[in-house]
Every structure is written in C-alpha cells, then in structure tokens.
Amino acid sequence: MIILIIKGYPDIRRGNNVKKKYKQMKKLFLLAFIISVTGLQAQKADQIVQNYLQKIGGQKLDKVHSILKKGTMNMNGMDFPMESYQSSDGKMYTKLKMMGQDIVALAFDGKKGYQFANFSYVDIPDSLTTKFKEKSQNFFGFFYKYKEHGRQLKYLGQQKFDSIQAESLQISFDKPIEGGIKDAVAFFDPETGLLMGIKIVKDGHIIITRTSEYKVFDDISLPTKITIDMDGSVIRTFKFNTIQVNPPVSDPAIFEKPKQ
Numbered sequence: 001m002i003i004l005i006i007k008g009y010p011d012i013r014r015g016n017n018v019k020k021k022y023k024q025m026k027k028l029f030l031l032a033f034i035i036s037v038t039g040l041q042a043q044k045a046d047q048i049v050q051n052y053l054q055k056i057g058g059q060k061l062d063k064v065h066s067i068l069k070k071g072t073m074n075m076n077g078m079d080f081p082m083e084s085y086q087s088s089d090g091k092m093y094t095k096l097k098m099m100g101q102d103i104v105a106l107a108f109d110g111k112k113g114y115q116f117a118n119f120s121y122v123d124i125p126d127s128l129t130t131k132f133k134e135k136s137q138n139f140f141g142f143f144y145k146y147k148e149h150g151r152q153l154k155y156l157g158q159q160k161f162d163s164i165q166a167e168s169l170q171i172s173f174d175k176p177i178e179g180g181i182k183d184a185v186a187f188f189d190p191e192t193g194l195l196m197g198i199k200i201v202k203d204g205h206i207i208i209t210r211t212s213e214y215k216v217f218d219d220i221s222l223p224t225k226i227t228i229d230m231d232g233s234v235i236r237t238f239k240f241n242t243i244q245v246n247p248p249v250s251d252p253a254i255f256e257k258p259k260q
Contacts, residue, residue, distance in 0.1 A: 034133060045153035045154055045169040049143045049153065051094055052143065052260050053144065056220065064139070065087060065089075065246055066086065067087075068082050069084045070082070074236065074237060074239075081096070081099055082095065082238070085141065090133055093255070095111045104258070112129065113129075113255070150174030151173075153169055153172075154170040156168040156185065164189060168188075170183055171183060184198050185199045206231055207229065208227070209228065211226055212225045218245070
C-alpha cells in the first residue's frame with residue numbers, strides 16, 4: 001500500500017500542476033478579454049469626443065483665448081441680465097444687473113478674486129482658488145484636451161436622455177474636482193454629435209447640466225442655452241443673445257475688489 005501511494009504521487013502532482021496551469025491560463029484569458037473590452041470602450045468614447053470637438057470648431061478651438069457671453073440668467077422665475085467672461089489664462093468674471101444695479105457676482109484674475117455674498121464683496125478664500133483654476137482648464141468643457149489633464153473615458157452605450165437615445169460615456173478625473181466629484185456621465189446626440197448634457201452626483205444630489213441651441217460665432221459652435229437641474233427640478237437657466245470670441249477685457253479694473 002505504501003509503495004502504491006509513493007508511486008502514484010507523481011501522477012497526482014502532475015494532475016495538480018495541470019489544474020494550476022489551467023486556472024492560470026483562464027485568468028490570463030479573462031484579463032486579456034477585460035483589457036480588450038476596456039480598450040474598445042475607450043476607443044469608442046474617444047471617437048465620440050473627437051467628433052464632438054470637430055463639430056464645434058476642431059483646430060480653431062486652439063486659437064480661442066477668451067469668450068464673452070451676454071444674455072440672461074433665470075433663477076426662481078426671475079430674469080437677470082448678465083455678462084460672463086472667461087479666458088484661457090484663468091481670468092473670469094460674472095456680472096449681473098439686479099434692481100437696476102450692476103453687481104459683480106464673481107471675479108478671478110487667475111490667482112485671486114472676490115465674490116458677492118451677503119450683500120457685500122468678500123475675498124475668495126485660498127481654499128477655493130484651486131476650484132477656479134480648475135475651471136480655466138475646462139474652457140470648452142471637460143473633454144477639451146482631456147488626455148493632457150489626465151482624464152479617462154469609458155463608453156457606456158446608448159442611454160435615454162430626455163426623449164433621445166443618446167450616446168453616453170463616463171469621464172473620470174485624475175483627481176476629484178470641486179465637491180469631491182470623481183467622474184461624470186455625458187450624453188451626445190447621435191445625429192448631430194453635439195453634447196446634450198452632463199450628469200454628476202454631488203453631496204447625494206443628481207445635477208444635470210443641459211446644453212442646447214448651438215449657434216456659430218466666429219467659426220466656433222457654442223450652446224446659447226444652458227439649463228441646470230437638481231434632482232429633477234430646474235434651478236437655473238442661462239440664455240445668451242450674443243457671444244464674442246477672443247474679445248479683450250472691457251474693464252481690467254473689474255478684477256479689483258470694489259471699496260465698500
């Protein structure tokens with residue numbers, strides 16, 4: 001009996017080795033399949049994004065260094081005339097007309113700024129300056145030069161967005177953006193190739209920014225209507241009558257906090 005066990009042991013060991021090799025091969029095939037699918041998802045997502053960027057301006061986007069938008073902001077059922085400026089070097093401001101007065105809701109010169117809060121102008125704290133610097137990287141949204149900013153894409157297939165079966169994809173950020181947001185889901189019109197909206201989850205709330213009514217300004221196609229929903233309710237709507245591409249800052253003093 002002892003002799004039989006000893007003689008049979010090598011066969012059992014070979015059987016175990018075969019099983020181990022089979023499991024290893026199975027894991028390798030599974031890993032290769034996952035890598036292949038992930039690669040295809042990223043490739044499909046990249047095609048959608050590149051098509052979108054081409055639709056709104058292509059290489060001409062690289063020549064845009066500032067944009068000035070004029071229109072109205074609707075909040076709580078009230079319309080407020082507004083002016084919004086943003087430049088690629090981080091400068092931005094938003095000016096509103098409320099009760100007949102011009103109020104600078106926000107101004108940032110790329111390093112520091114101020115905002116209107118509690119009926120007075122206050123400095124933007126250092127803890128928030130990173131937030132505004134990040135916005136300067138989103139000159140044409142999260143997808144413009146997304147690879148340079150360390151963002152990754154994943155195709156999610158077609159999903160219903162409003163009344164359209166839209167092409168959807170996920171964009172993940174190399175580091176969380178404002179509010180700890182790690183990723184977002186974007187929806188593109190399969191016919192026009194244009195961005196329809198972006199969905200994020202922030203502090204447990206579902207926030208959807210819808211972009212529509214694209215118009216061409218100096219060969220750049222931009223949405224003239226932006227609607228922000230939170231948990232299914234509209235909280236803000238922007239409508240722009242005019243958009244200027246590469247305008248100079250009309251009043252550089254706007255970046256200096258008003259004396260009170």
